[in-house]
Amino acid sequence: MAKKQISFFKSIKGKIVIPVIILLSILGIASFMGISILLDFVNTNVADNSKKVFDNTINERIVENVNLVYSSIETIGSRALQEVAFFTKLPEIQNAYKIALSGNIEDEYSPEGQKAREMLRVILKPYIDGYKEQTGRSLLKLHFHLPNARSIVRLWRNGYQTTRDGVKIDVSDDLSSFRNTVLQINSGSHKPISGIEVGRGGFAIRGIAPLTESSGQHLGSVEVLFAFNEIFDIIKTSDQIEYAVYMDADQLPIAKSLADPKKYPVLENTYVLTDATNKEITDPLVSLSLLNNGREKIFSEENGNYVLSTFPIYDFSGRTVGVMFQTMNIAVQHADFAAARQNMAKLSDEVTSGTGIAFLIAMIILSVIIIIIINKIIKPLTILNDYAVKIGDGNFDIIIDNKLSLKKDETGVLSTSFSRVVESLQYKSSMVEEVAQGDLTADVRLASDEDMLGHSLVKMNESLNSLLGRVHNSISQVNTGADQVAQASQSLSQGATESASSLEEVSASITQINSQSRQNADNANEANTLAKQAVVDAEEGNKQMETLRMSMEKINSSSDQIKKIVKVIDDIAFQTNLLALNANVEAARAGKYGKGFAVVADEVRNLAVRSSQAVKETTEMVEESIKNINSGNKGVEHTAKQLESIMTGSSKVADFLEEISAASREQAQAIDQITTGLDQIDQVTQSNTASAEESAAAAEELASQSTELKNMIATFKLKSVDYTNIPRQIEYEPEKAPGRTLTLQNETGIRQVNPSEVITLDDDDFDRF
Amino acid sequence: MANNDLENNVLLLDDEDPDTPNNKYLLFHLGKEEYGIDIAQVTAIEELPNITVIPDMPEYIKGVINLRGKVIPAVDLRLRFGLKEREYDNRTCIIIVKVKDNTIGFIVDTVSEVHDIQKSNIGAPPSFKNASRHNQYIQGLAKQGEEVKILLDVEKLISGEDQNILNDIPEE
Incomplete structure (x- = not known):
């Protein structure tokens, strides 16, 4: 790694010099400004006061x-x-x-x-x-x-x-x-x-x-x-x-x-x-x-x-x-007064400029002194930094100059500590080298209780020991597992075949249901047509009833006419009777000469009486027929009502039938979807069978690979550790010879399953279709 | 007695037929009961014409009628006999009778027929102890089958104070 170039602003020199100079500048400027403000204040105050005194x-x-x-x-x-x-x-x-x-x-x-x-x-x-x-x-x-x-x-x-x-x-x-x-x-x-x-x-x-x-x-x-x-x-x-x-x-x-x-x-x-x-x-x-x-x-x-x-x-x-x-x-x-004020202002200006120059000189001198001191501190740091760069590059082959360690200040202490760091690192690198050789038996010496790297090395050593032991164990388990996988795959394949045949049966049943529900829909349609026809017929009946009712009303009015006519006839009969009686009276008056006339009058009267009788009967008959017509009318109305209720009932039936027909159609569609679903299941089952066979083969391959792994692990030199104490559910048998074991162990977590338990095809599963 | 036999013989001589006019009665109804009047006293039977009410008369005299130019008093027989009054209808008739130059109309429910009644079938009127003189106008009771017909004596019916009243009414 190359030596890092530090810019002046980031360096310690910069970090000290720049703030000090800035601080001094601020201090100088602040003091300068303070003095001028103070002078100004004094100036104005004196001016104000003297003006007051003057006025007074x-x-x-x-x-x-x-x-x-x-x-x-x-x-x-x-x-x-x-x-x-x-x-x-x-x-x-x-x-x-x-x-x-x-x-x-x-x-x-x-x-x-x-x-x-x-x-x-x-x-x-x-x-x-x-x-x-x-x-x-x-x-x-x-x-x-x-x-x-x-x-x-x-x-x-x-x-x-x-x-x-x-x-x-x-x-x-x-x-x-x-x-x-x-x-x-x-x-x-x-x-x-x-x-x-x-x-x-x-x-x-x-x-x-x-x-x-x-x-x-x-x-x-x-x-x-x-x-x-x-x-x-x-x-x-x-x-x-x-x-x-x-x-x-x-x-x-x-x-x-x-x-x-x-x-x-x-x-x-x-x-x-x-x-x-x-x-x-x-x-x-x-x-x-x-x-x-x-x-x-x-x-x-x-x-x-x-x-x-x-x-x-x-x-x-x-x-x-x-x-x-x-x-x-x-x-x-x-x-x-004006002259006095001018003098005052001149004086304050002089004081201000004098102060400024004094501050500037003081600042320059201070800055120079600080830079010299800092350089003295920084030089050993630069040397130590060169060592640190080497360590950073991974090179621990370093000898530290004694002159540095002999220094009495903080840099001397730092150099001594640095020497310790280097020694410690050199020791640890030699330990790692041993591990790299595959020797995991060495004990690591700790530099102190806080030696993190040392602790880590100890842990690494222990971990590697434990890990490799466990890897050994795991490989045995993998072996066993592979066998079990092979067996399970076979069972799976068999189960898949069985479910395929079951599916075929289900498929046949579904097809039958499908044709039945279609038949159902057709029947419902036909019934619907019939119900509609019934509605039409009932309407026609209603019309006929209306015509009938009108005819009966006509008969009723005709009966009234008949009653009037009969009344007239009755009156005529009565008057005829009167005439006959009068004739009788006259005949009686005529004495025996009126006898014949009396007979005629009697006959006339008889006729009158008979016609009166006939009239009475006719009247009764007409009244009877009117009564019958009235009751017939009621019957007609009743029938009309019933026809109407037949009509509404029929249309409801038609509606229901239509719904049944629609429902049946939907059913048929649903059944089609079920069929498609069954086809898919069938395909999946077939591919399951194939996969099960493949996984059996793969399990065999896995077993042979794990044997090879076991041989490779044996090259590591391990500490004699009691693996039974390692917190792990698996028992490890290091003495056992490598090879395939076909015994099933429940501790592996793999359960032997009955394929029929895995795929359960209940009728309930089809509900959602 | 001999006179009576003679008289009967004369009549028999006049006409062999036993049905003498004396046996003919005009039958009419007042309510359920059937009454009879000797047809010889009947002048005519008419439908009820308009009645002109005459003031200050007994209740049973309904007024007078104009029958072909003759003014005739009209008596409601129901009221005359103290029966319940009944509204007149198209069967209501008036029977015109003439007794000793007095013509009078009887309003009856309806007339039924002219009927021969044998004298042998006519019984005496009931004679109750306290019978008022008003019902002396009942001539007799005629039995015919199961029914009984009340035969009236028109002459007695319009005698007494009734007659006086009727005489007050001018005929022409």
């Missing part, structure tokens, strides 16, 4: 800014209140008020009012001038009101109070229609108020305090107001932040000075822009929805580089009267 920072800044707006409104409000407080208790002012109140305060042209107004202007001039000089602000907006919410004087206007139809007039004009703060402080609690209120000029931050005399009398109120944009100085903390102030458009009827849409544009009829820190920036960014969203609370959204936020403006009473709009430029922050 911005939001915090917005809230800070809004709080600053509200606190600055409050600060300015309280400043106004502080400033106004200075004027509440000045006696000169109170005196001027008293003058004003002494007049009709409802009259705006009241002279007392005018006087008080001028007094106040004079008294307060130094305050106004001082304020202007020290603060650098244009004017202190100081405003005095009467208790009925009329303005007594506005100290920032020079010698007039208000403008009507383009004319400046100096009157105590009415404020009650729109100045809620004034109304509130002059009625009720007289508590100071500060905060935003919409006036003619839009939002104003006001501080308003009551004027109360030392006696406790309420004189009116005084107010200091600042423009809303005063807070811009406080709240505009950086260049990136801009503000715009939007007042609700429904405040326009009060804020009449803002009624110019060119100066104060109206947004969607809802909001009026009253002030802005930088219109160029805020205008394009504002929208109605943004402002509406900020009516309730702070609202913010990002728009490009800007964060836009809106929040409500509350007046002194806490009512929302407008919305403030704030823009924050976050372009710088955005740029910083």
Whole structure:
């Protein structure tokens, strides 16, 4: 057998190297991918988190800014209140008020009012001038009101109070229609108020305090107001932040000075822009929805580089009267953020590629080491394989190199074991050689209890011994059997001949039955024809009966006619009788002269009586004949019925006969088949006879062949085994000389049979024909 | 007595034949019984014609008949004799009798013959103790062979109240 070529993939080297390399590759790729996924994850997470932080920072800044707006409104409000407080208790002012109140305060042209107004202007001039000089602000907006919410004087206007139809007039004009703060402080609690209120000029931050005399009398109120944009100085903390102030458009009827849409544009009829820190920036960014969203609370959204936020403006009473709009430029922050993210991505890319290269190098080094180790293991295996190939080719003439066995590793152990295998095989081949020589006496030495081949050899030895012994025995049995077969064949031949003659007899009987059943069929046919004729005859009889019945009916009707005629005759006879009697009466009356006439009358009467008698008899006879006809009619009907039943009976008979005929025909056919079957049996019997003779001859031949076999078996050298112990029904007699034995042994299983028992031909067997 | 003998002699002289008209009877049937009437009293024997019913008459007077222009009362003899009534048939006859200018019809089952009855064969009518006067019209009983024929006296039959009734019926 040629040395088998192992492909690299199937070899141990392949089986170790390929999975290791694949495993390493998978490990490398997986780690590489893991690292890149991890980096990606970290990247995105950091980006997300920093975005959140960024947003939170911005939001915090917005809230800070809004709080600053509200606190600055409050600060300015309280400043106004502080400033106004200075004027509440000045006696000169109170005196001027008293003058004003002494007049009709409802009259705006009241002279007392005018006087008080001028007094106040004079008294307060130094305050106004001082304020202007020290603060650098244009004017202190100081405003005095009467208790009925009329303005007594506005100290920032020079010698007039208000403008009507383009004319400046100096009157105590009415404020009650729109100045809620004034109304509130002059009625009720007289508590100071500060905060935003919409006036003619839009939002104003006001501080308003009551004027109360030392006696406790309420004189009116005084107010200091600042423009809303005063807070811009406080709240505009950086260049990136801009503000715009939007007042609700429904405040326009009060804020009449803002009624110019060119100066104060109206947004969607809802909001009026009253002030802005930088219109160029805020205008394009504002929208109605943004402002509406900020009516309730702070609202913010990002728009490009800007964060836009809106929040409500509350007046002194806490009512929302407008919305403030704030823009924050976050372009710088955005740029910083983007740069940071880019750096991060670059870093992760570098880490990824570095890891990949490291894994590749590690893998190559590992693969080389593994291949060297495997080669060391595989070399002894290759040598051992060459030996195994020789053994496989059936060549056990092998000497194993000691160097291999001396190795301390697994290959050394394998080599030692291999040596044992070779030794064992060499021993067993020598044993088989002995058997081949025909010597079955040798004992086989076992290498161990598990020595399968050894056990098999022992078994083979024993089996061959036993088998050949049995073959010897069997040949004797065959001899005997052959004799018995010869005898049985002869008996068989004789039996076949006997059955052939029996068959001939059966055949003759069958032929007779056949002709009888055909005769039967013919007879049935004829009877059928006769029965059919009977049916026809009965029908004819029936017709005749009908004719007879009709004739009788005619007679019946004729009898009725006769009865009528007879009746007429009877009547005539009666009348004749009457006539005769009358004649008699007449004759009697005639006395002796009527005597002769009386005789004639008597004669006539006698005739009448006789004819009456005849009539009576005729009637009786006619009635008798009618009665007879009636009974005849019944007889006819009865006969007709009987004829009909004859008809049906006859047709049934015909049917039955037809069936009998058909059955007989079928019978005849069946008998034909039986005959054919018998012929076949006859043939079989004859061929049986021939076969029996042949088998007798064959048995003779068999006996001589078995003798020859016995001689051939004698060439084997057998162990002296007691064959009687072999589990077998046959007794073996080795001492007996070879030859034919004619004694019959029941143990052979062949029974001597009587041929008549084998072929039993009962009548029952023909049933199926 | 002598008168009687004489009378018999005269008759014998008139006619030697012993069969004098007095001995001729018209025989008729009412049920099984046969009755006889002296033929001298009979005018005619007729088949039963249509009867016109007369109101308020005794049951046995069935009404009147028109016989060749003469109106004659018709008496059902069965009812007259208190026998069971019988439906009339084509043998039913009416016997017209005339007694002392009274003509009357007797309805009978049927007439049979004119028969001579010797006087010697005629017996007296039965005389029962309590016999009502109604049956005085039986003239006698004639024996003939095994049978007995009841001979009626027409004159007595239509006398009394019957006569009165009959007289009420106008003849023409």
